[in-house]
Amino acid sequence: MDRLTCMQTFIRVVESGSISAAAEVLNQSSQLTGKQLRTLEQNLGIKLISRTTRTQSLTDSGLLFYERAKIILAEMEEAETLISETRAIPRGNLRISAPITFGSQLLASKLPEYLKQNPEVSLELCLSNRTVDLVEERFDAVFRTGELPDSQLLARALAPYQMVICAAPAYLEEAGRPSVPQDLMQHQCLIFTHTSMRTEWTFEGPDGHVSVPVTGRFKTDNSEALLAAALSGLGIIMQPYPLMSADIAAGRLVRILPDYELPGRPVHVLYAQDRRMTPRLRSFIDFCITHFSR
Numbered sequence: 001m002d003r004l005t006c007m008q009t010f011i012r013v014v015e016s017g018s019i020s021a022a023a024e025v026l027n028q029s030s031q032l033t034g035k036q037l038r039t040l041e042q043n044l045g046i047k048l049i050s051r052t053t054r055t056q057s058l059t060d061s062g063l064l065f066y067e068r069a070k071i072i073l074a075e076m077e078e079a080e081t082l083i084s085e086t087r088a089i090p091r092g093n094l095r096i097s098a099p100i101t102f103g104s105q106l107l108a109s110k111l112p113e114y115l116k117q118n119p120e121v122s123l124e125l126c127l128s129n130r131t132v133d134l135v136e137e138r139f140d141a142v143f144r145t146g147e148l149p150d151s152q153l154l155a156r157a158l159a160p161y162q163m164v165i166c167a168a169p170a171y172l173e174e175a176g177r178p179s180v181p182q183d184l185m186q187h188q189c190l191i192f193t194h195t196s197m198r199t200e201w202t203f204e205g206p207d208g209h210v211s212v213p214v215t216g217r218f219k220t221d222n223s224e225a226l227l228a229a230a231l232s233g234l235g236i237i238m239q240p241y242p243l244m245s246a247d248i249a250a251g252r253l254v255r256i257l258p259d260y261e262l263p264g265r266p267v268h269v270l271y272a273q274d275r276r277m278t279p280r281l282r283s284f285i286d287f288c289i290t291h292f293s294r
Helices: 003-016 019-026 030-044 060-087 100-117 169-175 181-186 223-231 241-249 279-291
Strands: 049-051 056-058 092-098 121-127 141-145 153-161 163-167 200-205 208-213 236-240 265-272
Touching: 003 019, 003 030, 003 049, 003 060, 019 030, 056 060, 092 100, 092 279, 100 121, 100 141, 100 223, 100 236, 100 241, 100 279, 121 279, 141 153, 141 279, 153 279, 163 169, 163 241, 181 200, 181 208, 223 236, 223 241, 236 241, 265 279
Parallel strands: 092 121, 092 141
Antiparallel strands: 049 056, 141 265, 153 265, 163 236, 200 208
């Protein structure tokens, strides 16, 4: 006889107060209910319930087993629920936050494919360069660029941003072209204030690691505004390649310092570790790993 079924019967007998009451709850005969209880006691080799013609009470061993059995059955039910959820069709609303550049230049173009694959999911994308509170602001998942601070969130690493350094032809004609990173200290650098790159730019080159302090007359926390300033010839810009690829291809921006590699900006998708992985969230995380993997 199935031990788990016998355990469930034992719990019902305890909580119902009698075998006959438990049988009614379980929708089975009192004879079968009693047999399941006796089978469990025989398998364990202990008496779980002391019974008289009018009363029943748990033995000391029965009390210990009852408390543990409730935990086991609750964990089994939770496991079965999780398994059923993984098989379920993703549906409902996803609320996602992403930095402006990543969200507009990379993520947004992929979302129609995700929604096509999951027709019963709707998605709200919020773009902001501030560090949103996933729990307080009720986001299902958030994207973060740069190094992650310690937190209680679960993080899945995605492919890092490829960074490039560029300037408009008009600026280079007027100010000259840098040949080594140290030359940047003599140039107008366009400063993105949202990251650590607001004070220094880092390179890997023929002579190894190089960090150069940068300054400039124009600073902003918006990548699009920074790009507009670069296109107008105001200075040298360091930003992700997807933001500037079209302008580079059209010759409106020129890549500089080609012998020096810029470190990629880490990208992660994060979600709460205490939040049940619903089918829609699981499908979105899997989609991101597939389409933004290393």
